Amino acid sequence: MLLLVTSIKLVAEIALCALAGRFLLGLLAGAKREQNLFYQLLGMMTAPFTRTFRLITPKFVIDRHIPLLTFVALGWLWVFMLIEKVSLCRTMPGQGLCQ
Secondary structure (H helix, E strand, O other): OHHHHHHHHHHHHHHHHHHHHHHHHHHHHHHHHHHOHHHHHHHHHHHHHHHHHHHHOOOOOOHHHHHHHHHHHHHHHHHHHHHHHHHHHHHOOOHHHHO
16 A cells, blocks of 8 residues: 555656646746747656646636646645555554655
Protein backbone atom coordinates (compact mmCIF):
# COMPACT_ATOMS: atom_id res chain seq x y z
CA MET A 1 0.00 0.00 0.00
CA LEU A 2 2.89 2.33 0.78
CA LEU A 3 4.31 1.77 -2.70
CA LEU A 4 0.98 2.71 -4.32
CA VAL A 5 0.61 5.89 -2.25
CA THR A 6 4.22 6.90 -2.90
CA SER A 7 3.84 6.25 -6.64
CA ILE A 8 0.67 8.36 -6.89
CA LYS A 9 2.39 11.13 -4.93
CA LEU A 10 5.40 11.00 -7.27
CA VAL A 11 3.27 11.21 -10.42
CA ALA A 12 1.41 14.17 -8.92
CA GLU A 13 4.72 15.89 -8.11
CA ILE A 14 6.02 15.44 -11.65
CA ALA A 15 2.77 16.74 -13.16
CA LEU A 16 2.71 19.72 -10.78
CA CYS A 17 6.29 20.65 -11.69
CA ALA A 18 5.52 20.32 -15.40
CA LEU A 19 2.40 22.47 -15.13
CA ALA A 20 4.24 25.13 -13.12
CA GLY A 21 7.15 25.07 -15.57
CA ARG A 22 4.83 25.38 -18.55
CA PHE A 23 3.10 28.36 -16.95
CA LEU A 24 6.36 30.15 -16.15
CA LEU A 25 7.85 29.41 -19.56
CA GLY A 26 4.66 30.70 -21.16
CA LEU A 27 5.10 33.97 -19.27
CA LEU A 28 8.71 34.27 -20.36
CA ALA A 29 8.21 33.26 -24.00
CA GLY A 30 5.21 35.52 -24.54
CA ALA A 31 3.29 35.35 -27.80
CA LYS A 32 5.70 32.89 -29.45
CA ARG A 33 5.36 30.28 -26.71
CA GLU A 34 3.66 27.74 -29.00
CA GLN A 35 6.81 27.68 -31.16
CA ASN A 36 9.09 27.05 -28.17
CA LEU A 37 10.37 23.45 -28.09
CA PHE A 38 10.44 23.19 -24.30
CA TYR A 39 6.95 24.65 -24.00
CA GLN A 40 5.74 21.95 -26.43
CA LEU A 41 7.59 19.27 -24.45
CA LEU A 42 5.98 20.38 -21.19
CA GLY A 43 2.65 20.45 -23.02
CA MET A 44 3.09 16.81 -23.99
CA MET A 45 3.92 15.92 -20.39
CA THR A 46 0.83 17.66 -19.01
CA ALA A 47 -1.61 16.71 -21.79
CA PRO A 48 -2.83 13.43 -20.22
CA PHE A 49 -3.70 15.21 -16.99
CA THR A 50 -5.41 18.21 -18.59
CA ARG A 51 -7.36 16.00 -21.03
CA THR A 52 -8.53 13.76 -18.19
CA PHE A 53 -9.55 16.77 -16.13
CA ARG A 54 -11.37 18.26 -19.15
CA LEU A 55 -13.41 15.03 -19.40
CA ILE A 56 -14.55 15.14 -15.77
CA THR A 57 -15.35 18.86 -15.59
CA PRO A 58 -18.66 20.34 -16.70
CA LYS A 59 -18.83 21.89 -20.17
CA PHE A 60 -19.37 25.43 -18.88
CA VAL A 61 -15.78 25.52 -17.56
CA ILE A 62 -13.66 27.50 -20.03
CA ASP A 63 -10.82 25.57 -21.68
CA ARG A 64 -8.39 28.30 -20.65
CA HIS A 65 -9.04 27.48 -16.99
CA ILE A 66 -8.42 23.74 -17.27
CA PRO A 67 -4.63 23.86 -16.62
CA LEU A 68 -5.17 25.93 -13.46
CA LEU A 69 -7.92 23.62 -12.22
CA THR A 70 -5.73 20.62 -13.02
CA PHE A 71 -2.91 22.17 -11.00
CA VAL A 72 -5.21 22.75 -8.02
CA ALA A 73 -6.68 19.23 -8.20
CA LEU A 74 -3.23 17.64 -8.44
CA GLY A 75 -2.08 19.80 -5.54
CA TRP A 76 -4.92 18.46 -3.41
CA LEU A 77 -4.16 14.91 -4.54
CA TRP A 78 -0.54 15.42 -3.52
CA VAL A 79 -1.58 16.71 -0.08
CA PHE A 80 -3.94 13.76 0.47
CA MET A 81 -1.25 11.27 -0.59
CA LEU A 82 1.24 12.95 1.74
CA ILE A 83 -1.19 12.65 4.65
CA GLU A 84 -1.86 9.00 3.76
CA LYS A 85 1.86 8.25 3.52
CA VAL A 86 2.51 9.78 6.92
CA SER A 87 -0.41 7.80 8.35
CA LEU A 88 0.90 4.56 6.87
CA CYS A 89 4.43 5.23 8.07
CA ARG A 90 3.27 5.90 11.61
CA THR A 91 1.49 2.53 11.81
CA MET A 92 4.34 0.48 10.28
CA PRO A 93 6.58 -1.41 12.74
CA GLY A 94 9.74 -0.78 10.68
CA GLN A 95 10.33 2.90 9.96
CA GLY A 96 13.19 2.22 7.53
CA LEU A 97 10.98 2.21 4.41
CA CYS A 98 9.53 5.61 5.20
CA GLN A 99 12.77 7.58 5.27
